[in-house]
Amino acid sequence: MILLKMAHLEFEDSYEFEKHVARQCEELGYEVVMPPKNQPGYDIEIIKGKERIAVQVKCYKAKSPIAVLNRFMDFLELPIAASFTSGWLITQSGFGKPSMTLVETERPSNLMLGVSTGKTINWKYDPEGKLSHNNESDEEPSHAKEEDGGTKYFGVFTCKGGVGKTTVAAHLAGAFALMGFDVILLDLDPDKNLRKLFLEDPSSDDNEGPASLYVPPHKRDKMGSTITVLNADQWNERAYPEVKVVICDCSPVLNQNPDHLVEKFDYCVLPTTLNPLGIAKGGDVITRTFAHIRKKNKKAEMFAVVNSYNSAQSYERQNSTLLSMLEKSISQYSQTDPKCQLIHPSYAKIRQSKLLQYWGMHIIDGSPPALAFREVAGRNYPRTDFLQLAGFLQDHTSIMSISELKQ
Ligand SMILES: Nc1ncnc2c1ncn2[C@@H]1O[C@H](COP(=O)(O)OP(=O)(O)OP(=O)(O)O)[C@@H](O)[C@H]1O
Ligand SMILES: [Mg+2]
Incomplete structure (x- = not known):
């Protein structure tokens, strides 16, 4: 756990975080194409062989809200996204229970969810198990833990x-x-x-x-x-x-x-x-x-x-x-x-x-x-x-x- 905490960098700046994720995609063997700034729907395009992936990067401090996931899933269904083989949503603080429940019940095949830590991308949803073997640990960074409460x-x-x-x-x-x-x-x-x-x-x-x-x-x-x-x-x-x-x-x-x-x-x-x-x-x-x-x-x-x-x-x-x-x-x-x-x-x-x-x-x-x-x-x-x-x-x-x- 201590090791995980040390490996978990916290980015203040979304542009720095985007660059960090782009580097991690390169390490996974993808060619990175940065689309024009403020391109709606995604932040980075990555290519390897026949794969062409739209990557959406979110630098939130708290767990990513389900609304962000829904918007990205909607984007992947649009005609302008038809040339992408799949989409990756990468955050630095993980995904809340509603988001994980949604992907686990719908099982979309064209989507992957990852948490970018200092060293690698930790995959939270990987329907074909393609990249999950890279996972450091399934544990969330400690600051993402929620408080207890009554009825x-x-x-x-x-x-x-x-x-x-x-x-x-x-x-x-x-x-x-x-x-x-x-x-x-x-x-x-x-x-x-x-x-x-x-x-x-x-x-x-x-x-x-x-x-x-x-x-x-x-x-x-x-x-x-x-x-x-x-x-x-x-x-x-x-x-x-x-x-x-x-x-x-x-x-x-x-x-x-x-x-x-x-x-x-x-x-x-x-x-x-x-x-x-x-x-x-x-x-x-x-x-x-x-x-x-x-x-x-x-x-x-x-x-x-x-x-x-x-x-x-x-x-x-x-x-x-x-x-x-x-x-x-x-x-x-x-x-x-x-x-x-x-x-x-x-x-x-x-x-x-x-x-x-x-x-x-x-x-x-x-x-x-x-x-x-x-x-x-x-x-x-x-x-x-x-x-x-x-x-x-x-x-x-x-x-x-x-x-x-x-x-
Ligand atoms: N999002 C929705 N899309 C389509 N139909 C809906 C939707 N929400 C409710 N309905 C339909 O509207 C009707 C009224 O809904 P519901 O009985 O839940 O209202 P209610 O406020 O509980 O009514 P009441 O005041 O009689 O208790 C139902 O036939 C329900 O199937
Ligand atoms: Mg009623």
């Missing part, structure tokens, strides 16, 4: 119905479960949709029957996780000491949610859609929701997140107009309550998807519970988007190290 309560809430509370609560639980956390989902909505969606025996109409989902591990040497749905009166923190993530699917009528739970929320997630009728009132629904929760809970950090985002190019203009209206009203509001913010879609958003739209069909056709995360490899927008949202929230929490206990 965190997330409330998913808005005063408006049908904007995706239940969908977001369930899939945010799914993203945390993929990352190795056991999650409790508290169904606070009198409609009891969550309970129906996770009922182990879909043919039973037992309101108290077990409702849970086992999320298998994506790596053979790891343990799977469980999502358990409970009613408010079934929840007892002491009975589940290992659970560090509790997510509440709230009733849109604030007073229908038990006060003692609303008071416990560390974080609130407010799904919102970018629709003109909702936003024309100056994002009123969101700011009203912030104010409502604040009356009952003084500590919660609150995040509005855009759900059902249509990322087609033809919606770009509408999205940006509606988004700037929403941003304006929320930033005005946060002057009086700085713990309230809008998550800009470039950090995290939930895209509109058929998988989410038709999620829940299993309760109609009687099949067992499942999330809209396809288990097969390949791009799955709900899984990517919810891992990105969980990653964003995690940067505001200290629950990460708990999952490490399970590995």
Whole structure:
């Protein structure tokens, strides 16, 4: 470990770090071509035989956020990237749990993730095992270690119905479960949709029957996780000491949610859609929701997140107009309550998807519970988007190290 620390140089300057990575690529036998400055998508091009690789270099001090990985994966799918055989994303401080979960579940074949230390590049994701034999050690530099933390309560809430509370609560639980956390989902909505969606025996109409989902591990040497749905009166923190993530699917009528739970929320997630009728009132629904929760809970950090985002190019203009209206009203509001913010879609958003739209069909056709995360490899927008949202929230929490206990 001491040796590793000594071998780990810390670069302050991204240009110096880029030059360092370029030298390491040369040592691996690649010819290095530096593209014009500010070339979007990648920083270095490397060539060896038929291989032509786009290398993106990030000099972050903290672990690289999943948004950076997603942007690079999107870039590799663009027509302008078609001439590259693959892409390497190289950082100096490693990758967080959400990023590693994403690549381990999707298994992209055209991507490698590496951490550049003083001596060599330490490969964190190398689907064909081509270069991993160079690894010094699998350990992260010590400064990348996260702090421990207690049980965190997330409330998913808005005063408006049908904007995706239940969908977001369930899939945010799914993203945390993929990352190795056991999650409790508290169904606070009198409609009891969550309970129906996770009922182990879909043919039973037992309101108290077990409702849970086992999320298998994506790596053979790891343990799977469980999502358990409970009613408010079934929840007892002491009975589940290992659970560090509790997510509440709230009733849109604030007073229908038990006060003692609303008071416990560390974080609130407010799904919102970018629709003109909702936003024309100056994002009123969101700011009203912030104010409502604040009356009952003084500590919660609150995040509005855009759900059902249509990322087609033809919606770009509408999205940006509606988004700037929403941003304006929320930033005005946060002057009086700085713990309230809008998550800009470039950090995290939930895209509109058929998988989410038709999620829940299993309760109609009687099949067992499942999330809209396809288990097969390949791009799955709900899984990517919810891992990105969980990653964003995690940067505001200290629950990460708990999952490490399970590995
Ligand atoms: N990102 C998305 N893409 C496509 N469809 C979505 C998305 N998010 C939610 N939906 C769909 O929108 C509908 C409403 O979602 P959901 O039931 O989660 O909202 P809700 O806020 O919990 O509603 P309620 O107030 O009735 O509890 C559902 O049919 C769901 O499948
Ligand atoms: Mg609901």
